[in-house]
Amino acid sequence: MTEQRKAVALISGGLDSLLAARVIQDQGIHVEGINFFTGFCVEGHTHAIRKKDRAKPKRNNALWVAEQLGIRLHIVDIVEEYKEVVFNPPHGYGANLNPCLDCKIFMVRKAREWIAEHGFDFIITGEVIGQRPMSQRKDTMPVVARDSGADDLLLRPLCARNLPPTRPEREGWIERERLFDFSGRGRKPQMALAARLGLHDYAQPAGGCCFLTDAQYSAKLADLWRARGEKRYEMDDIMLLKVGRHLRPRPHFKVIISREEGEGNFLKGYKRSFISLTTTSCAGPLALIDGEVSEEDLMLVARLVARYSQGKQEETVELEVSDREGNRRALRVRPMAPSEVLEAWHL
């Protein structure tokens, strides 16, 4: 009897990784999935926070893909180790703060370690030559294989026939002829293959698999690093960048203002870490101040927060300020006029 070969598939939750895993399963290989959580993943976070989104059904796409395939999924928390990739990517950033090439190298290296520990034979990804501008180019795909240490144990079933044969192909664990030669940015071949395999209702992420490809998110992260004078973040920081309006009226502090009730409730969880303000004479947002502020700064923030409250047209608005120890006091201020909120403050 021939030995049952085993592969681990990098599952992002998108169509490509779903297809890649499925075509290898169809060749009789035992496949399990691995999904890496970096903290920046485009998952249901804003969904979990924003009240209006909560009513919509939500799903974790990686879990959904695994369920469609009938495979086990191992979710690996790489938040701490991943920081180095975000801070100092040797191959640089993409259009925003997305270190795609080093990110791929890092994840494939992790998968390489995982297969060694778990007695698996090779690694599969849903990469397609030319699909992404940085990590999935003809010249960078061999870099991922080499620098991750996976070498010819890394198989990309969707474009394998455009690449030199890997060990699983050479050893006859799988048939190269039954793999694909997709290339370029188009999605048609993938969609046609999905239809042929009877797969529907899959996720089609637009820009990429994480928030680092988002220009606005990257701008807020860059601002955070500038304000701190170094590249540094904690999990709470990167969560907060996804929530509320962020305004920096002065270089030494920024204000995070909730846009709706769900965000307000989420920000409440941080009242012990930041000075917070909320309106009391009318309905309004909850705001957190990130940075140290003077009395004068505090008045400015109070007027700014009042501007985003129901009382923005009133002569004055009353707010409650709460420090990190929970000491509270009242302030009464005139809401800012729209022209006083400078465009440059918005992050």
Place this chain on the structure above:
Amino acid sequence: MSGRVIVDCQRLLCPMPVIRVQDVVRTLAPGSLVEARCSDPGALHDIPAWCRINGHRVLATRTTADDEYIVVVEVGEAE
């Protein structure tokens, strides 16, 4: 009921509650019980999905009066 391991997932957003549960389940014998206490309602969907694909059983899910989402899992044979 005795012998259930409580996993505190308050303030964690998905998929962190799933990861916490996964890491605890890995250390337990089949038949053990794990109770995840979460503040992200997504956990009510994601933890059961993770259990289905990994061979564990969800015995109960419920929402408490103060918006805490509880999922009780029985560890399966799969590990």
